[in-house]
Amino acid sequence: MSNSTLPTKQRDHIEAPVLGGLGESVARPDGTLKVTGDFAYSSDLWADGMLWASTLRSPHPHARIKSINIAPALKINGVSAVLTHDDVPGSKLFGLEIVDQPVLAFDTIKYHGEAIAIVAADHPETAKRAAQAIVVEYEILEPVVDADYAISGKAPIIHVGGNITRHVPIIFGPQNLKADVVVKGEYEVGMQDQAPLGPESGLAIPADDGGIDLYLSTQWLHVDRGQLATVLGLPPEKVRLTLAGVGGAFGAREDMSMQAHIALLAMRTGKPVKIVYSREESFFGHVHRHPGKLRYEHGVTKEGKLVYVKANIVLDGGAYASSSPAVCANAACFAVGPYEVESATIDAYVAYTNNPPCGAMRGFGAVQTGFAYESQMDKIAETLGMDPIELRLKNAMVRNSLMPTGQPVDSAAPVAEILEKLRDMPLPPLTTTTDGFDVIELPGGASNVTHGEGVRRGIGYAVGIKNIGFSEGFDDYSTAKVRLQIINGEPVVEVHTAAAEVGQGLVTLKGQIARTELGVQRVVIRVSDTQVGSAGSTSASRQSYVTGGAVMTACRAVRDEVLLYAMEKLGHLHPHLLHFRANYKMINGEIRDGEDHLVSSLADLVKDRVFECTREYRHRPTTPIDPITGQGLPHAQFAFAGHRAVVDVDIETGMVKVIEMATVQDVGKALNPQAVEGQIEGGTAQGLGLAILEEILVVNGKVKNPSFTDYLIPTVLDMPPVRSIILEYADEHAPYGLRGVGEAPTISSTPAVVAAIRQATGLALTRVPVRPEHITSTI
Amino acid sequence: MRLTCTVNGKVETIDDVWPGESLLYVLRERMGLPGAKNACEQGECGSCSVHLDGILVCACLVAAGQVEGAEIKTVEGLAGATDLHPVQQAYLDAGAVQCGFCTPGLIVATVDLLEKNADPSDSEIREALAGNLCRCTGYSKILDAVRLAAVRLEGAGKH
DSSP states (O other), X not given: OOSOOOOBTOOSEEOSOOOOOTTSOOOOTTHHHHHHTOSOBGGGOBOTTOEEEEEEEOSSSSEEEEEEEOHHHHTSTTEEEEEOGGGOOSOSEEOSSSOOEESSOOSEEOSTTOEEEEEEEXXXXXXXXXXXXXXXXXXXXXXXXOHHXXXXXXXXXXXXXXXXXXXXXXXXXXXXXOOSEEEEEEEEEOOOOOOOSSOSEEEEEEOTTSOEEEEEOOSBHHHHHHHHHHHHTOOGGGEEEEEOBOOOOTTTTSSOSSHHHHHHHHHHHSSOEEEEOOHHHHHHHSOBOOOEEEEEEEEEOTTSOEEEEEEEEEEEOOSSOTXXXXXXXXXHHTSSOSBOOSEEXXXXXXXXXXXXXXXXXXXXXXXXXXXXXXXXXXXXHHHHTOOHHHHHHHHBOOTTOBOTTSOBOOSOOOHHHHHHHHHHSOOOOOOOOSTTOOGGGSTTGGGOOOSSTTEEEEEEEEEEEEEESOOTTOOOEEEEEEEEEEETTEEEEEEEEOBOOSXXXXXXXXXXXHHHHHOOSEEEEEOOBTTSOOOOOSOTTOHHHHHHHHHHHHHHHHHHHHHHHHHHHHTTTOTHHHHOGGGOEEETTEEEOTTOOEEEEHHHHHTTXXXXXXXXXXXXXXXOOOTTTOOSOOOSEEEXXXXXXXXXXXXXXXXXXXXXXXXXXXXXXXXXXXXXXXXXXXHHHHHHHHHHTOOOOEETTEESOOSTTTSOOOOTTTOOOEEEEEEOOOOTTSGGGOOOOSSHHHHHHHHHHHHHHHHHHOOOXXXXXXXXXXXXXXX | OOEEEEETTEEEEEOSOOTTOBHHHIIIIISSOTTSOOSOXXXXXXXXXXXXXXXXXXXXXXXXXXXXXXXXXXXXXXXXXXXXXXXXXXXXXXXXXXXXXXXXXXXXXXXXXXXXXXXXXXXXXXXXXXXXXXXXXXXXXXXXXXXXXXXXXHHTTOO
16 A cells, blocks of 8 residues: 555545345435535545646647647746656557557657647646647648548558558358348448546546555556556556546546546656546547448348348547457447348458547447448338338347357347337327427427427337447456455445446445345445456446456355354354355344354354455456457357337428437346436437437547537437336346346437438438438538 | 635635636635536536526636625535435435436536426426536436425425
8 A cells, every 4th residue: 555645535435325235226325425516526636735737739630740849838837847758757658459549649649639748737727828838840741531541551551550450350151142132321420429527537646655646537447557557667556546436437438548647747746636627628538439431231031031241341440549449349240230140241440540539438339330230220121111120020139149250149139029119118199289389399499490390200210239248358357355344243344346436336236236145234335446456447338247246256255254154163053054054144144044043143253353355257258259250259248228219300400309219128137227227318318419419520630529519418408208128137147147238228229319310301311410401401 | 816705604715816717616626615516617517506696507607706705505505414405315316316427516406496496397397407418317317306306395395
């Protein structure tokens, strides 16, 4: 442990009780702090003598740096340090999968907003002005801004090794099959932003041992630590991270943003350094969802059975790799959707360009393909004159259907049931457009742009598939330390992991698991930090599964040790303990035998002993995919969800009002039903956002709308009621049968909304987000 | 400059305020009240909603100098000594809190709504909260929370 004290407001544990076990809608232990304003996010921390940091970023997407003059910044009163790449003591590069991104730019700028220099000063405004005072001389270069062009072989090379960051081919089943009907389509997905409300922020405190303590928002403490150690030139044990309150993530915090910058400034100045990005900087400071072009060809029989799917997918990864290679694999693996097909020929590429870097966002490659394959399914249904649900039912995956990778889906795959339930849910009434209508209910709302004459109702369906957990042979594990002791006569369990709580409710679930497994009332959740082993990333919908599994395993190890101790102490009174230990349980603070007779209270048995176990948990192993054929067993678990969207579209103004979203999702086992609903409703909203609102506009490499004024996320007026049905088909491979919940709702939400707009308007609509001018055909 | 104002019923005097600072900065960084949040700092997200002389405002859009002599109420001033404000309790019970970054602003805006309109319709709730962005919940449970708070406040005869 370091010798530094916690920053003001940072907590080291959450004391509030988790009042319930698995399967109950238990309230969040951090909830009271969050509603009173006392929950300390990474932007709320404070330390004595603290300095503020600011970043200088490139105004150009592609340029050579001829010189950087920091002297004017250093002259400003209150400025303590100005650092450039020259001041990085260790590796000048970082990256999740490919180490290619400069901590601070040197030689060339590769995207608009790339960090060049950092400043520490006594006031955030001083730091900002000092950053702007730095003089950089650029030689402006032509940016490569089109992914197709970037990989055409004709474009300038952006990174040594070429502009194809990864190509994932999949060749499944017999090739070159003929089909009765061939349906082709080309689709485009815009660049979506995660837009978590909490800005990137953190506090770095230099320690007396030459190391550093960081309190910040992230999705994966240990991968940050590993990258920071190489950048700072420190052994990992001297880089200690503690999770501060995280204001949402959705993939945006999987890569480093401000981490290395505040660490470098703190080590240089010997003082605590805090940074809080503005919203504008946040848009430049994290990776986005990959925009993509997806070209599809489906061959089907007259009866509507898929014969083959051919797909060519090109994703724009932007200037640096981030998690592009894994996103590309996901796009390829999920290119067909939750359908059986005899033959698949897929080529997915992710390209380097001079656009903003793209990486993880909720849905991770499966969102882009989800829009394309579901658009294709509707187009096939229309071509065949078939009901779109009927077409999907004819091709729906079932248990043991094969993925295009050849991997069997060896647990529940209730695709048909999802579709049938969506179809059978009651529909919302038509918005009244005769006497007594309320203009608020019409597209355009309070803007009062229609009295309903051009308003058309549309209904659309979509279903999607997504993997849970890291893939392609990655050693995907989590660690939990569980301690049982008696405090004031009462058994108390403490759970400690490094898993990032980003709002999803893992902090509640850890407590529910401990209560259920160990039969105690009081569970204390330690704030996550690097003093315990890695939990892996809060992404890929994996934490309930993997960290939940680790807490379960560590709790069972503690229970086993307690029972062994009971044998030692009480075996003479309870001879069955010796041979039938498994029949004994811990419940309500007591140990009871198979006939429910009291053996001992935990308080009486444990006394002043401490039982503590640390355990790792892994999901079942996956394998890499073959680089030529794409065949393998790359995934640990699959999740399925579907949506039905009901929209009103004003064909005169192009305004869309989504009236209702209905959704059905299999969650294996709803361990906290209220939290599960929250994930489903929130994921649905982000899919709706991509369908009709959200896009980072990049023109010739420059970001045009880095603000919440110009980048529109759904408001409460945009988001309709969500009607959800939760299915619980336990996955026999997963802890408690659970299936990761977070991402599946973002896959099918987008295509369902667009399908509904198509039905209302009769337009083809091959690009998301659909904007009003696409509907009024003014462009 | 020196700034004197009343925050959550307590008179506060702060020295060395730079006139360009926002009320949000003063609350968060000079008064130790980080409940109002800094998600956009341009009045688009409502995360920094506070009451200024009884009017709901985005604290990021108010210059520090404008609050001289004013009365400010923040999310930190809502709960009683032992009990949460019914709106706070309703947000918890409805499951309307995930990451929680939007929560303080939404709670202040909901208190403002229910003070003016004890029994709002869904469309009145939506209109009143349209200036508060939430990225986690999809708003369903926020609407539930507002309805629940309205019922409880009515039951408690608070209007």
